[in-house]
Amino acid sequence: MCARFAGASEMANLMVTERERYNARDVEARWQKVWDEKDVFKTSNEDPREKYYVLEMFPYPSGRIHMGHVRNYAMGDVVARYKRARGFNVLHPMGWDAFGMPAENAAMQNNVHPKDWTYENIAFMRGQLKIMGLSLDWSREFATCDVEYYTQQQRLFLKFLEAGLVYRKKSKVNWDPVDMTVLANEQVIDGRGWRSGALVEQRELTQWFFKITDYSEDLLEAIDTLDRWPEKVRLMQKNWIGKSEGLRVRFEFTAPAPTGDKTLEIFTTRPDTLFGASFMGLSPDHPISVKLAESNPDLAVFIEDCRRIGTSAEAIETAEKKGMDTGLRVKHPLDASIELPVYVANFILMDYGTGAIFACPAHDQRDLDFARKYGLPVKPVVLPKDADAATFDVADIAYTDDGTIFNSGFLDGLSIAEAKETVAKKLEAVIIDGSAQASRQVNYRLRDWGISRQRYWGCPIPVIHCDDCGVVPEKDENLPVKLPDDINFDKPGNPLDRHATWRHCACPKCGKPARRETDTMDTFVDSSWYFARFTAPHADQPTEPAAANGWLAVDQYIGGIEHAILHLLYSRFFTRAMQKVGALNLKEPFKGLFTQGMVTHETYKSTEGKWLSPTEIQFIEGDTRSAIEVATGAPVTIGSIEKMSKSKKNTVDPTDIIETYGADTARWFVLSDSPPERDVIWTEEGVQGSWRFVQRVWRLVGEVAATPKRSTEAPQMGDAALELRRATHKTLAAVSRDIEGLGFNRAVARIYELVNQIGKTVHNGLGDADTAWAAREACDYLVMMMAPMMPHLAEECWTELGHSGLVAEASWPALDESLLVEDSIVLPVQVNGKKKGEITVARDASTADVEAATVAQEFVQRALEGRAPRKIIVVPQRIVNVVG
RNA sequence: GCCCCUGUGGCGGAAUUGGUAGACGCGACGGAUUCAAAAUCCGUUUCCUGUGAGGGAGUGCCCGUUCGAGUCGGGCCAGGGGCACCA
Numbered sequence: 027m028c029a030r031f032a033g034a035s036e037m038a039n040l041m042v043t044e045r046e047r048y049n050a051r052d053v054e055a056r057w058q059k060v061w062d063e064k065d066v067f068k069t070s071n072e073d074p075r076e077k078y079y080v081l082e083m084f085p086y087p088s089g090r091i092h093m094g095h096v097r098n099y100a101m102g103d104v105v106a107r108y109k110r111a112r113g114f115n116v117l118h119p120m121g122w123d124a125f126g127m128p129a130e131n132a133a134m135q136n137n138v139h140p141k142d143w144t145y146e147n148i149a150f151m152r153g154q155l156k157i158m159g160l161s162l163d164w165s166r167e168f169a170t171c172d173v174e175y176y177t178q179q180q181r182l183f184l185k186f187l188e189a190g191l192v193y194r195k196k197s198k199v200n201w202d203p204v205d206m207t208v209l210a211n212e213q214v215i216d217g218r219g220w221r222s223g224a225l226v227e228q229r230e231l232t233q234w235f236f237k238i239t240d241y242s243e244d245l246l247e248a249i250d251t252l253d254r255w256p257e258k259v260r261l262m263q264k265n266w267i268g269k270s271e272g273l274r275v276r277f278e279f280t281a282p283a284p285t286g287d288k289t290l291e292i293f294t295t296r297p298d299t300l301f302g303a304s305f306m307g308l309s310p311d312h313p314i315s316v317k318l319a320e321s322n323p324d325l326a327v328f329i330e331d332c333r334r335i336g337t338s339a340e341a342i343e344t345a346e347k348k349g350m351d352t353g354l355r356v357k358h359p360l361d362a363s364i365e366l367p368v369y370v371a372n373f374i375l376m377d378y379g380t381g382a383i384f385a386c387p388a389h390d391q392r393d394l395d396f397a398r399k400y401g402l403p404v405k406p407v408v409l410p411k412d413a414d415a416a417t418f419d420v421a422d423i424a425y426t427d428d429g430t431i432f433n434s435g436f437l438d439g440l441s442i443a444e445a446k447e448t449v450a451k452k453l454e455a456v457i458i459d460g461s462a463q464a465s466r467q468v469n470y471r472l473r474d475w476g477i478s479r480q481r482y483w484g485c486p487i488p489v490i491h492c493d494d495c496g497v498v499p500e501k502d503e504n505l506p507v508k509l510p511d512d513i514n515f516d517k518p519g520n521p522l523d524r525h526a527t528w529r530h531c532a533c534p535k536c537g538k539p540a541r542r543e544t545d546t547m548d549t550f551v552d553s554s555w556y557f558a559r560f561t562a563p564h565a566d567q568p569t570e571p572a573a574a575n576g577w578l579a580v581d582q583y584i585g586g587i588e589h590a591i592l593h594l595l596y597s598r599f600f601t602r603a604m605q606k607v608g609a610l611n612l613k614e615p616f617k618g619l620f621t622q623g624m625v626t627h628e629t630y631k632s633t634e635g636k637w638l639s640p641t642e643i644q645f646i647e648g649d650t651r652s653a654i655e656v657a658t659g660a661p662v663t664i665g666s667i668e669k670m671s672k673s674k675k676n677t678v679d680p681t682d683i684i685e686t687y688g689a690d691t692a693r694w695f696v697l698s699d700s701p702p703e704r705d706v707i708w709t710e711e712g713v714q715g716s717w718r719f720v721q722r723v724w725r726l727v728g729e730v731a732a733t734p735k736r737s738t739e740a741p742q743m744g745d746a747a748l749e750l751r752r753a754t755h756k757t758l759a760a761v762s763r764d765i766e767g768l769g770f771n772r773a774v775a776r777i778y779e780l781v782n783q784i785g786k787t788v789h790n791g792l793g794d795a796d797t798a799w800a801a802r803e804a805c806d807y808l809v810m811m812m813a814p815m816m817p818h819l820a821e822e823c824w825t826e827l828g829h830s831g832l833v834a835e836a837s838w839p840a841l842d843e844s845l846l847v848e849d850s851i852v853l854p855v856q857v858n859g860k861k862k863g864e865i866t867v868a869r870d871a872s873t874a875d876v877e878a879a880t881v882a883q884e885f886v887q888r889a890l891e892g893r894a895p896r897k898i899i900v901v902p903q904r905i906v907n908v909v910g
Numbered sequence: 911g912c913c914c915c916u917g918u919g920g921c922g923g924a925a926u927u928g929g930u931a932g933a934c935g936c937g938a939c940g941g942a943u944u945c946a947a948a949a950u951c952c953g954u955u956u957c958c959u960g961u962g963a964g965g966g967a968g969u970g971c972c973c974g975u976u977c978g979a980g981u982c983g984g985g986c987c988a989g990g991g992g993c994a995c996c997a
Binding site: 047128258261266471718778852899 | 911912913915916921922923924926929930933934935936937949950951952962976977978979991992993994996997
């Protein structure tokens with residue numbers, strides 16, 4: 027509880043001791059028990075109704091849930107409960123993304139076993155989720171570290187291996203020599219390991235890869251079918267896959283390279299600028315560079331330097347363009363009289379294209395930087411639209427925009443596109459050494475997915491290394507390859523490597539002693555297919571294809587934008603791969619995707635500059651802009667609003683909030699204040715507003731419930747009663763539409779409006795039978811409409827209103843369309859586009875009648891200042907505009 | 911550098927997709943109730959001007975399209991995000 031409202035906790039307690047107050051804590055526990063005992067949210071695979079699969083990204087069991095989880099799961103729960111009320115057979119499961127580094131860090135720091143740490147966290151967090159009152163089918167729960175789950179993952183791996191979707195290759199990695207582990211690029215900070223602080227080395231390791239690039243084109247193309255995904259995410263995925271079309275061109279060496287190659291093959295997207303070529307560039311890792319280095323110590327040193335620089339973003343940004351002349355020369359493919367030097371250059375990547383380029387400094391910034399440094403020629407060949415060919419030159423900025431080709435012989439005068447095509451056609455027809463000099467090629471930025479991790483707490487890769495047979499897959503009947511429990515973390519590195527017995531086994535092929543693979547799988551593998559596993563969580567195969575095909579795709583997937591690329595792309599790949607091995611039969615796992623915003627909070631700092639949590643500060647009475655530190659009384663600096671994080675201490679614990687105000691209040695608040703895709707600012711005032719609303723609804727429902735139960739037939743309605751009925755049904759139409767479109771904040775606002783209207787009616791008295799009838803209908807509808815967001819309060823009110831059965835099992839209320847249209851309507855009247863007043867006319871009034879009514883208005887005459895209207899535009903049932 | 915998104919009161923945000931800008935909530939202010947407080951209820955709250963009815967301006971800035979623009983188009987400015995030696 028926030029110290030700013032140190033009194034609030036006691037306040038809330040005081041409130042609940044008053045008899046008529048709504049006691050969230052007791053009520054919520056009671057209804058949760060009822061739902062549980064009746065198995066209300068258990069879902070059957072055999073239900074004949076239309077299916078709806080709603081899923082929130084499952085949590086990592088870090089120890090406690092945070093407000094981000096609350097927001098995410100509240101949203102999913104609204105959808106699940108709404109769709110259930112709409113008659114769908116709803117699958118809404120929950121599980122745990124339970125493998126990963128933090129468990130091992132905890133093991134090293136606190137001497138607990140990763141398994142114990144993980145399962146204890148899961149038990150605690152499950153309890154936290156349960157008090158949120160989520161409509162989850164807990165019978166389908168699993169953790170990815172459950173042996174049952176990772177057994178099936180190993181089975182999938184072996185099927186992928188058999189299907190040619192898995193391979194091993196040597197690859198460069200960031201290696202932390204102290205922790206003895208591979209680091210992801212994000213874990214390298216200023217060239218040092220994020221944990222150990224040791225200088226990171228580039229190492230070549232043999233690693234396992236998934237062939238995601240087999241699906242580059244398919245993954246790219248199918249993005250266009252994902253029309254219920256945010257445009258932003260689709261764009262990010264497109265950019266990540268990074269398709270570029272170009273030409274592979276082979277340049278003839280003047281004398282064969284030391285590797286024996288007669289030609290140097292490069293990839294370019296700008297064949298139109300070939301006449302601007304000034305030199306060739308090789309990656310330091312190119313086979314020719316490597317071969318040359320064997321007999322050239324200077325080059326060997328240079329290549330070693332390049333490798334040390336690493337792959338982090340900072341390193342790349344600050345690195346100067348550097349290179350070394352190899353002494354090799356090639357012939358220009360379009361003009362054999364031109365010879366070009368071949369350099370090894372530090373900015374060329376081995377794993378894109380062919381690891382070699384031709385450089386055109388005038389039209390590529392990197393090439394230009396390099397050319398200026400080494401005094402190489404810069405020859406412009408693309409002329410900007412209004413430039414003069416005689417004087418146009420490039421200084422320090424390469425010209426990369428559109429223009430006309432010049433200085434290029436037979437290409438002169440062509441557009442860039444025409445020149446590309448002309449060059450391609452010409453070089454495709456030239457045969458060197460038995461094959462075409464050039465071929466069109468599509469290149470992707472997307473790389474294969476390296477899944478090897480030198481870690482203990484992950485899914486073991488089920489293969490065996492045999493001296494005689496090489497790499498041998500484990501036999502299916504020998505699965506699972508279980509993680510050993512008896513490990514220790516007293517030394518850095520992978521405990522599986524050091525285990526006394528675990529890695530020793532018999533070769534599945536020849537039976538001789540062999541060694542297990544000790545690498546485990548990237549945890550992204552675990553989360554790439556869990557959504558499929560939920561459809562048959564206890565199957566003895568990875569999936570039950572009938573169940574998977576019946577439930578998938580996920581109709582609505584909800585989670586953070588931070589997974590916009592990797593998790594979602596891997597899952598899309600996995601679904602395709604699983605289709606290939608017959609585990610299911612579809613390509614796209616998530617039909618609808620929604621990425622919710624973060625939960626943010628003000629930050630606070632002490633006079634010494636230390637971060638302070640909201641519980642450590644107290645606001646000065648009546649002032650929300652100044653506060654003091656509780657412990658010292660010193661003034662507090664109130665900082666910017668940021669994502670809740672442990673490091674900035676600006677977190678609010680969901681459990682504290684739920685204990686004080688109840689889960690419904692917490693859920694209502696995170697749904698109400700901001701559009702769900704944007705960040706929401708957590709404020710104590712806001713939560714109290716939600717809490718006030720809960721009490722208000724409870725009071726109003728209580729007053730209405732004291733009136734006699736309404737008959738099925740509506741009585742003759744008076745004006746006030748009819749107005750309330752109209753409001754009720756309009757709200758129903760709007761809330762339905764808003765929830766369908768995930769506009770929870772709008773749905774909340776509509777519900778507030780209805781409650782205000784009910785309040786007004788109650789305030790004016792419920793004496794008339796028709797008013798009481800309308801008020802009861804309004805409350806029945808209100809309770810149903812708020813049930814997806816505040817399920818406990820809804821159940822309690824439902825009972826109070828005299829209904830038997832559960833709201834959780836009730837159908838969405840019926841809409842009376844006739845109440846949405848009114849006989850007379852208010853039309854705004856503009857004069858020359860500015861609103862001057864309004865008129866009330868019959869709904870079906872003719873244009874002529876509306877015009878007549880308009881010109882008769884005194885305010886219209888006044889605004890026209892005596893002139894006659896030149897034109898009157900009547901938009902039926904919308905607006906009138908008088909042009910004068 | 912490339913790609914994308916967002917700019918509306920003191921604050922979070924609505925606006926039927928070109929038709930009454932500011933719904934709803936928070937905060938603030940005034941009042942009722944109370945011995946007093948809490949809670950609750952009733953008001954006011956975009957800005958300027960006016961005692962008032964009213965009048966004028968207004969959705970980051972400029973220009974345009976339109977009877978009519980927060981919404982569409984063009985050009986700026988500011989903030990945020992993604993990718994980044996990708997040839």
